[in-house]
Amino acid sequence: MLGDINPAVLIASLMVASVPIILAAIGELVVEKAGVLNLGVEGMMIMGAICGFVTAVATGNPYLGFLGGAVGAAALSLVFGFLTQFMLSNQVATGLALTLFGQGLSSLIGQGYNGVKPPLTGTVPLGPLADIPVLGRILFDHDWVVYFSVASIAAVWAVLKYTRVGLILRAVGESHDAAHALGYKVIRIRILAIMFGGAMAGIGGAYVSLIRVPQWTDGITAGAGWIALAIVVFASWKPWRVLLGAYLFGGITVLQLNLQAAGAAIPAHYLSMAPYLITILVLVVMSSGKGRASLNAPAALGQNFHASR
Amino acid sequence: MTGQTTRPELLAVSGVTKAYPGVVANSDVSFSIKEGEVHALLGENGAGKSTLVKMIYGLVKPDSGSMRLSGAAYAPNEPRQARSSGVAMVFQHFSLFEALSVAENVALGMENPPKLRDLAGRIRKVSEEYGLPLDPDRMVGDLSAGERQRVEIIRCLLQDPKLLIMDEPTSVLTPQEVEILFKTLRQLSAEGTAILYISHKLEEIRALCDEATILRRGKVVATCTPRDRSAREMAELMVGATLTPPERGAKAKGETALQVSGLSVASPIPFGTSLKNIGFSVAKGEVLGIAGVAGNGQDELLLALSGELRTAAGTLSIDGKDVSALGPNDRRRAGLVAAPEERLGHAAAPDMSLVENALLSGATRQGLVKNGFIDWPATRSFAEGIVKDFDVRTPGTHVAARALSGGNLQKFVVGRELSQAPTVIVINQPTWGVDAAAAAAIRQAILDRAAQGAAVVVISQDLDELLEIADNFAALNEGRLTPPRPVAGLTIDEIGLMMGGAHGMEVAHHAH
Numbered sequence: 001m002l003g004d005i006n007p008a009v010l011i012a013s014l015m016v017a018s019v020p021i022i023l024a025a026i027g028e029l030v031v032e033k034a035g036v037l038n039l040g041v042e043g044m045m046i047m048g049a050i051c052g053f054v055t056a057v058a059t060g061n062p063y064l065g066f067l068g069g070a071v072g073a074a075a076l077s078l079v080f081g082f083l084t085q086f087m088l089s090n091q092v093a094t095g096l097a098l099t100l101f102g103q104g105l106s107s108l109i110g111q112g113y114n115g116v117k118p119p120l121t122g123t124v125p126l127g128p129l130a131d132i133p134v135l136g137r138i139l140f141d142h143d144w145v146v147y148f149s150v151a152s153i154a155a156v157w158a159v160l161k162y163t164r165v166g167l168i169l170r171a172v173g174e175s176h177d178a179a180h181a182l183g184y185k186v187i188r189i190r191i192l193a194i195m196f197g198g199a200m201a202g203i204g205g206a207y208v209s210l211i212r213v214p215q216w217t218d219g220i221t222a223g224a225g226w227i228a229l230a231i232v233v234f235a236s237w238k239p240w241r242v243l244l245g246a247y248l249f250g251g252i253t254v255l256q257l258n259l260q261a262a263g264a265a266i267p268a269h270y271l272s273m274a275p276y277l278i279t280i281l282v283l284v285v286m287s288s289g290k291g292r293a294s295l296n297a298p299a300a301l302g303q304n305f306h307a308s309r
Numbered sequence: 310m311t312g313q314t315t316r317p318e319l320l321a322v323s324g325v326t327k328a329y330p331g332v333v334a335n336s337d338v339s340f341s342i343k344e345g346e347v348h349a350l351l352g353e354n355g356a357g358k359s360t361l362v363k364m365i366y367g368l369v370k371p372d373s374g375s376m377r378l379s380g381a382a383y384a385p386n387e388p389r390q391a392r393s394s395g396v397a398m399v400f401q402h403f404s405l406f407e408a409l410s411v412a413e414n415v416a417l418g419m420e421n422p423p424k425l426r427d428l429a430g431r432i433r434k435v436s437e438e439y440g441l442p443l444d445p446d447r448m449v450g451d452l453s454a455g456e457r458q459r460v461e462i463i464r465c466l467l468q469d470p471k472l473l474i475m476d477e478p479t480s481v482l483t484p485q486e487v488e489i490l491f492k493t494l495r496q497l498s499a500e501g502t503a504i505l506y507i508s509h510k511l512e513e514i515r516a517l518c519d520e521a522t523i524l525r526r527g528k529v530v531a532t533c534t535p536r537d538r539s540a541r542e543m544a545e546l547m548v549g550a551t552l553t554p555p556e557r558g559a560k561a562k563g564e565t566a567l568q569v570s571g572l573s574v575a576s577p578i579p580f581g582t583s584l585k586n587i588g589f590s591v592a593k594g595e596v597l598g599i600a601g602v603a604g605n606g607q608d609e610l611l612l613a614l615s616g617e618l619r620t621a622a623g624t625l626s627i628d629g630k631d632v633s634a635l636g637p638n639d640r641r642r643a644g645l646v647a648a649p650e651e652r653l654g655h656a657a658a659p660d661m662s663l664v665e666n667a668l669l670s671g672a673t674r675q676g677l678v679k680n681g682f683i684d685w686p687a688t689r690s691f692a693e694g695i696v697k698d699f700d701v702r703t704p705g706t707h708v709a710a711r712a713l714s715g716g717n718l719q720k721f722v723v724g725r726e727l728s729q730a731p732t733v734i735v736i737n738q739p740t741w742g743v744d745a746a747a748a749a750a751i752r753q754a755i756l757d758r759a760a761q762g763a764a765v766v767v768i769s770q771d772l773d774e775l776l777e778i779a780d781n782f783a784a785l786n787e788g789r790l791t792p793p794r795p796v797a798g799l800t801i802d803e804i805g806l807m808m809g810g811a812h813g814m815e816v817a818h819h820a821h
Contacts, residue, residue, distance in 0.1 A: 164416070164422070167409075167413055167416060167417060168417065170406075170408075170409065171406050171409065171413075171417050174406040174407065174408050174409060175405075175406050175407070178404045178405060178406055179406075179417075181368065181388075181400055181404045182388060182404060182417055182418050183367070183368070183387045183388030183389050183392075184417075296408075298408075299407065299408060299579075
């Protein structure tokens with residue numbers, strides 16, 4: 001039975017399956033590194049999915065579609081930014097509300113788009129590279145977003161580790177009072193981080209509606225935003241571990257689909273449950289190593305900043 | 310530091326006023342500092358020292374008045390501008406990032422930092438030049454308070470400041486570390502760097518400063534040369550009243566009330582200090598003072614004593630009964646009350662009223678809950694009693710805890726614990742951030758409870774306070790407690806050594 005599954009195809013498809021999670025998670029990682037906990041990732045993703053879909057259908061250009069998704073989700077994240085950074089609302093509650101709002105709004109915008117076919121995004125033509133046996137199928141036969149997602153991990157890692165911008169961002173997430181005392185603009189930096197997180201979640205959402213599925217239905221992101229949030233914790237706020245976590249989750253998702261297709265004796269419901277169950281298990285194991293994971297969390301995560309203190 | 314009269318003026322502040330809603334923080338403040346001068350800014354909490362230096366550092370904008378730096382008009386809009394004009398500041402709190410390395414912390418305080426690798430080299434060089442050795446690759450969270458301060462000072466020195474502002478720099482240092490700091494400051498002053506030194510420790514100011522400006526309620530009330538004045542004279546200028554030291558009643562030593570032995574527990578706080586084999590006993594009527602530089606296990610010791618942190622069986626007993634396994638409420642029932650350092654969020658729930666806050670810790674011993682129902686009238690009169698007995702200035706007991714000023718809330722939370730007729734009292738930093746009059750009242754109340762037969766453990770970083778009220782003295786150093794010794798006859802050198810000396814820093818200065 002397992003012999004029916006081609007490992008090369010499996011790896012190639014897990015890379016595709018992980019893209020939305022990678023993008024949303026790396027965006028959220030930056031947001032959390034700046035000390036903001038935005039639980040509205042799911043809402044921003046689905047806004048990205050519908051805005052990207054509508055833009056792509058309207059313009060016939062999938063690239064503009066991704067841009068539209070990024071802009072739509074970033075606009076939604078700005079609502080979160082305004083409420084939490086200027087009105088000092090509770091970040092957890094506002095984030096949850098953002099998800100509900102995003103789901104409702106996307107469903108409204110999506111009226112009349114059910115069953116519509118979006119313009120197709122092709123694979124990046126890498127010529128002879130794609131013809132290399134096994135490796136070509138795994139590495140060189142993908143659409144551009146797959147490469148973009150890996151590149152974004154590398155970029156975030158490098159920026160956080162080597163640049164002054166990254167250092168300031170981490171400093172703001174570590175202690176906003178100290179950063180303020182040194183003269184850094186805490187609110188402005190956090191708003192920018194929130195918008196970056198929104199845009200990345202939006203691109204991830206657009207990937208679901210434009211490439212992975214590709215069509216529009218309500219609730220199309222199906223909890224990917226929540227998984228992205230979990231993966232940031234799983235990665236203990238380290239960019240490359242986001243990639244690992246997302247591929248792990250994507251791998252299990254693809255594997256269970258393949259197992260279902262191959263007619264495994266396990267009921268399909270249990271298989272569909274597996275990726276989520278394993279994510280919970282991994283999170284529990286990670287956090288039980290006393291303090292290890294929690295020590296790497298940005299110290300000011302989830303705390304609102306008010307300059308008069 | 311002679312011949313300073315011939316030195317040119319560096320900073321002149323004239324007629325600066327800054328008002329916040331409901332309070333005038335600075336009113337028409339004028340003073341000036343010459344190049345290379347060590348200038349003290351003296352005043353009680355709330356006298357407006359912090360607001361004044363924040364204006365000089367560009368964090369706050371004055372409502373009116375002007376400043377001149379080296380003869381040119383000076384009005385910084387943000388710290389960046391202040392730094393590029395040659396003004397640097399060492400903060401009392403809030404300016405280091407624990408999870409970042411020393412070099413990263415230094416880089417964050419600079420305008421155009423070099424590459425981290427070059428910066429690390431410069432940190433090593435400058436820190437050795439000034440006798441403040443520092444490893445640029447270490448996490449700040451792992452450093453002692455004294456070392457953290459070195460990070461801040463080095464951060465300033467790398468920018469060749471003309472004026473260095475120091476906000477209460479010695480509050481976290483051992484006496485030996487203070488000596489080293491003073492040597493560094495004198496060296497800087499001799500090189501022509503002016504230092505604005507904020508403190509309320511008068512002996513230090515007499516030892517270090519050339520000139521002093523004394524603030525009271527936002528106004529300059531006097532300027533003087535500290536060497537020519539006694540500490541008492543300056544204190545009275547600061548407070549605007551004569552001070553009376555607390556009286557202690559005569560007392561006979563009773564039997565042991567609190568016995569701690571072999572207490573070891575891991576810290577629940579990130580970057581905290583674990584307690585290692587702590588043992589001491591406190592008799593009825595005795596005040597045990599526990600000193601130590603911040604972050605040497607004070608918070609953990611309070612948690613272990615209050616019951617928020619459970620410890621191994623047999624490590625803790627009250628009146629001979631083992632209470633190691635009991636939680637805070639059961640320990641209260643057994644007679645132990647505790648007041649932690651953090652007033653808002655630990656000792657008091659910020660958004661709850663004083664009545665509700667009185668209930669939170671007083672319910673058990675005062676019998677404020679009957680059959681699961683809260684006896685509000687009794688709770689209200691308990692809270693009103695605290696407000697009256699401890700002179701808490703508040704519009705009423707219905708106001709939220711966060712609405713009280715720091716000193717008033719401190720009086721309330723300490724008063725709440727002392728009002729419960731306890732047999733054992735544990736207090737961490739009883740007068741932290743409290744003005745002199747309120748501090749004296751709190752110390753007097755503690756002594757009164759001891760005179761009535763309570764065993765008292767006072768954990769504090771204020772040595773003068775401990776020497777004033779404690780019968781026995783011990784020090785926490787990296788989670789270990791020295792054996793308690795009677796306060797009478799202790800010298801300041803012995804105390805410094807008990808607190809851990811200067812963490813191996815002496816060598817660095819001998820080279821000079």
